[in-house]
Amino acid sequence: MNYLAHTLLGGPSAADKTGALLGDFVKGTLPGALPLDLAHGVALHRSIDAFTDAHPLFARSRERVSPARRRYAGIMIDMFYDHLLARHWADLGRGDLAQFAQSVYAALDEHAHWLPPRLASISPRMRQFDWLTAYRELSAVRQAIDSMSVHRLSQPNALAGAVDELERDYAGFEADFLAFWPEVCHHAAAFKWPPVAH
Template structure:
């Protein structure tokens, strides 16, 4: 899952949020350099990623994109899931509520900049100034995220039709999301509690 999903699945716990957001940039035993609550967030992120990799609904989603995006289909689906979370009125009842959530996340992260791994420290200013967490809400934001991922991907056809596939399968992807989010939220809540108290 992508940044907005991991922020949402931190369940409003500031230190878990920090760990969840930096997890991909913390390798090996370096996780033990952090406070217990940040470590809980790092572990939670990894638990969520392992869960999503094997979830049958997301396997179905990957098949929609695989012919065009190959092994990168999962990364593009992560971005798409953020789109549906941002537009899910059971999570964010209004545009203003999503904006407030995004700003709150940036504020928490900014207060913890001293613990950022180098790569996340370079990335975070762009996340904040371009308001990534909010801009997953609209089609243009998704298109920009797709473009950024395409530019970073080494082995991908730079002229792929991933965005058009997303537009063509929007309704089907929404149904997949609605089935998946209930499962991942319940799983993440359980792991959130386990990781905080382990």
């Protein structure tokens, strides 16, 4: 799951949305100073990632990726699934996608003092280029993946052209995602943190 899916699954409040994004940027033990609602969002993000990585439908999507790119299949599928969520937003999302995206950017502004440096540095670009709404278009997904390939991976261009694989088996990835989405929604809705002691 990537930014759009995590912010939708995270919950309706500004803190929920911010915490859902923090999960990609806060590593290791949760900082004790982090407010409980943001810490909950990070914990939910991690739980969703673990659930997703272990799910047979996500594994099936991984198998659709060519062996040459299989090492990065998880990254690719996360981005593909955000695209598919944006495309099916009218049925799967909450309200209007553009309004939802603006609520996420506003949530990040509201919690700016809690953002780690890397998230703080990309947050203005998220709003400027409206990343969450842009995911509807394959051209935006292609640009995001190609940029990641150049700037964040040890092997430059390892993901170049990855969106071609989504286009070649679009119906297959779409079927996997549409079957998976209700299950991850159920998982997120059932999540409890911190665990209740017995």
